[in-house]
Amino acid sequence: MFTRRTLIAGAAGLALAATAATGAAAFPNDTITLVVPYSPGATDTLARTLAPELERILGQTVLVETRPGAGGTVGANFVAKSSEADGHTLLFGVSSVQTVAPHQQDLPYGFADLVPVARITAGPNMMAARTDAPFGTLEELVAYAKANPGIVTFGSAGTGGATHLAGEAFARAADVELNHIPFQGVTPAVAATVGGTIDLVLGFASALMPQVAGGNLVAIAQFGDARASVVPDVTTLQEGGVDLSMPPNIGVWAPAGTPAEAIATLESAFEEAAASEAFQQHARNSLTEVAFLGADAFAEELTREDAFYADLLAALGMAK
Structure with a gap:
């Protein structure tokens, strides 16, 4: 007579047999670590908001670990070179660690390592x-900067x-000269x-919109290829006649x-987690x-971004 314990043991045996037959355990089979290559802050909070959703979806503990240093390259190098390539250690950060930093300096990792x-x-x-300021719109800024080369300062x-x-990419695309501070x-x-x-x-x-809402700054433009839903009233550069799009x-x-x-498993899990109400609400609030x-699609975007920054850094004399 089969008991519940017998059935459970049998199911476990079948799972082990399946694993043995394929030669690998089902993914994920261990804790997932998201390495954030910056000090605790906005990016870190995004990762921590996603973590509980990922745990629910993947059925594994998801840890967020900050490894700041050298503009994010310390954490990026840790994932690229010091982690087993099994999907359990991931980098969560801004794309500049892959598309900008390797062009600026000699690093232990390169574009292809992530x-x-x-x-x-x-x-x-x-x-x-x-x-x-003597301008309040993007069009006025460009006109003023053209008439007064090097006078407009940006921080x-x-x-x-x-x-x-x-800022330098904007100046180049608008054909103006700005003074960087x-x-x-x-x-x-901002201060x-x-x-x-x-x-x-x-x-x-x-960082900027609270000051805009308080009447302390004037919003000039956003750098995305379309207006962001969280700041729908702020024009894009392209709408103002500047052919540039470089969303972070x-x-x-x-x-x-x-x-x-x-x-593929991780991609699906992150898509579901990013669509969760908890994450969507956090995004709206922040x-x-x-x-x-x-x-x-992200790989295609990063390839374009990498080429853009290679050209920009060389033009600015900032390439390694």
């Missing part, structure tokens, strides 16, 4: 002006970083613009060599644009 799993969000990145989170490169982070750059010390500041909508892509990567089956792309 394979995309999914894009989760795409900024939005924005540009805002002091309230008493960034530091030389060679994403906001600096966005680096700061130790976006917050002091300097609010105080009238500089003309423009670039950064995520989450935040996504997930695995070490090169990770099995395609694991990538002015983050959810813009999911699967592995193949």
Whole structure:
């Protein structure tokens, strides 16, 4: 007579036999670690909001581990070179660690050492002006900058970083000359613009829009290829006649060599997690644009982005 214990044991035996037949355990079969290559902050919070949803979907514990240093390259290198390529250790960060940093300096890893799993969000990145600037729209900014080469100042989170490169890319696309002022982070750059010390500041909508809403800054443009739903009233650069689109892509990567089956499982899990109400609500509250792309589409986006930055950095004399 079969008992419940006998049935469970039999099922377990069948599972083990299936595993033995295929030569590998079903994925995932261990804890998933999301490595965030920055100090705790906005990106870290995105990952931690996704983690419970991923645990529900994948049936495994999901840990978020911060490994900051060298603009994100310490954590990126850890995933690319120091992790087993089995899908259990992943990078969760901004695409610049793959498409920008390897062009700027000699690193232990390169573009091909990280394979995309999914894009989760795409900024939005924005540009805002002091309230008493001699321009209040993108068109007025371009006209003023053309008439006054090198007079307009813009602040960034530091030389060679994403906001600096966005400003330089804008200047090149608009055919104007801007004066870059680096700061130790976006917050002091925002403060300097609010105080009238500089003309423009670039950064995520989450850093700029509260000041815009408070009447302390004027929104000039966003850098996406379409208006972001979280800042629908802010025009894109292309709408203002500047042929440039460079949304900051935040996504997930695995070490090169990770099995395609694991990538497919992770891609599906992240898509479901990103669509969850918990994550969508967090994104709305933090002015983050959810813009999911699967592995193949994200790979195409990253290839274009890599070529764009290779050209931009060479033009700026900032390539290694």
